[in-house]
Amino acid sequence: MKVKEVSELAGVSVRTLHHYDEIGLLSPEHTTEAGYRLYSDRDLETLQQILFFKELDLPLKQIKDILRDPSFDRQEALELHRKMLLEKRSRIDRVLDTLEKTIRQAKGEIQMTNEEKFEGFDFSNNPYEQEARERWGDKAVDDSNKKLGSLSQAERKALEEGMNAIYAKLAALRHGPADSDEAQAAIKEWYDFLNGGNFGAHYSLEAFRGLGQMYVDDERFTRNIDKFGEGLARFLRDGMAVYADRNA
Incomplete structure (x- = not known):
């Protein structure tokens, strides 16, 4: 099947299928002399598997690692x-x-x-917690959980409002250069907010840079951040990298 046919069959865009090919997640078994991708039945099975994983909100990088694992069943x-x-x-x-x-x-x-x-609400299991432990270590996560768990409802609301205010400010700047003085001042607010005792953990400049990269690499974060304005996750990544470089 050609890429357009697969797109219509699976309900995913041609652009998405091209992206899967570019990152090595799903590369069609065959390509015509003219360069057209041809998907086999096995490719379709892999695509179905990818979409099942996406229904569970797994990031593409993790899906790729799982599918490439020799022990994958x-x-x-x-x-x-x-x-x-x-x-x-x-x-x-x-x-x-x-x-x-x-x-x-x-x-x-x-x-x-x-x-x-x-009834029905249950946020006791954080789907990002294991990933955070792997990226930043148990101590940072445990400190953060301990701090957040000690907050009152009013304190949690104030924390959320503070974060939203910074994101809204950054969203208004996202169409300009990430290295401008105004953008970097807002990025500094975000860095200070993260390290101001709100989360019970300290982010080094390198961890801050890595966090910004994850905003783009992990589509769950991209989706949530871009609710404030499309492209905000990429703007944050670029701005946080500039901030880390300038303050190293």
Whole structure:
């Protein structure tokens, strides 16, 4: 199958398939003399596997490492996908049920207990925690968790508002040069915010640079950051790298 046909079949863009090829995640087995990519049935199986992993919010780099691991067992992975997606569906169903009840309460049809208002929400398992431990070590993560766990609801809200304010400022600057004085002043605010005791850990300049790179490498972070403005993750990466270089 040609790339356009695969795109229509799988519901992913041609650009995405080209990107998968460029990073070595999914390179078609065959290419015509004219340079057209041709996908085999085995390629389609690999693409399906990639999309299953993406449903679990795994970054592309991690998916690539998993698929290249000699011990990778496709059947075992499929069984695990099924289990995890069923758990995900169950949690979403509970949240939807809470939402439906909340709508009914807003209409005056029912009265919810405080416990019912929060059924289905569970943020005790941070999907990024293991990755953070691998990148920055257990101590930084444990310190951060300890600090965040000690905050009151009002303190957590203030922390979130402070972070959002900095992101909003940076989003307004994202179309300009990342090395401008104004952009670097905002980047410094972000560096100081991270190291100001808010998260209970200290980021060295090199770790700060690495964090900015992860904003782009990990599409989960890119997606969340770019909610403030498309391209903000790339602007942050560039600005944080400039800041690290200038202050080294």
